[in-house]
């Protein structure tokens with residue numbers, strides 16, 4: 089990977105730019121400027137979700153940037169209250185209209201229906217997936233996938249006509265979900281990292297700062313590069329122009345094997361604490 093425009097190929101052949109611009113916790117009022125700044129800085133992959141309540145701002149930012157639609161990769165996600173066949177179809181139309189787009193590059197099921205909350209969680213996930221598959225086959229979405237799914241949530245989906253192309257999970261030093269990543273590799277499902285900076289919590293870690301300093305880089309740049317070298321697509325979020333540019337400047341160094349192993353072995357710290365089987369939303 090040499091630039092933000094370099095891509096990874098999904099299991100259906102569609103290409104995804106290797107770093108995405110995250111917008112979780114970006115207020116709608118800031119989203120247009122942040123997204124437009126990101127596109128100017130070279131990002132070609134923008135990640136949002138209905139529940140971020142910033143799709144209108146994200147869509148305005150895309151328009152303001154003046155970039156041709158085909159040069160961008162745009163992701164959104166169906167929220168938990170909209171699970172099921174009919175509701176997912178309607179949620180997708182609202183997302184498209186809020187973004188002001190006529191297709192999405194990637195649409196994800198934001199969280200699995202979990203066994204803790206639903207006796208029929210498997211059926212709910214399959215019904216949501218049936219809607220996603222239909223939208224994909226109609227050409228309204230170029231690729232479909234899931235988010236926060238553990239292997240047992242994916243088991244039924246990988247046996248359907250169209251298997252997921254992506255799983256977006258929380259991923260940063262200390263939180264690597266090894267079993268899930270292995271499962272995704274086995275099924276050729278690309279893994280994306282939400283909160284690759286631990287929503288900023290990684291950046292004060294002395295060990296990460298010391299490793300980053302060796303390469304003349306910030307801890308944020310180290311975390312982003314570390315995702316890339318592990319074959320995971322990072323989605324760093326920022327509303328600050330300087331930090332947006334900083335997070336894109338990760339292609340002029342390589343973390344050596346020993347440091348990769350050190351970071352991979354870090355204990356769990358600073359994660360969100362959200363577990364897909366235990367969340368109550």
Ligand code: A2P
Nearest residue numbers: 283284285286287288308324325326327328331
């Ligand atoms: P801000 O938006 O003010 O830049 P994550 O992507 O893991 O969710 O992390 C996002 C958090 O990290 C936000 O609070 C963001 O703040 C902060 N952040 C993003 N990039 C950097 C950076 N390069 N240096 C310091 N903080 C950063």
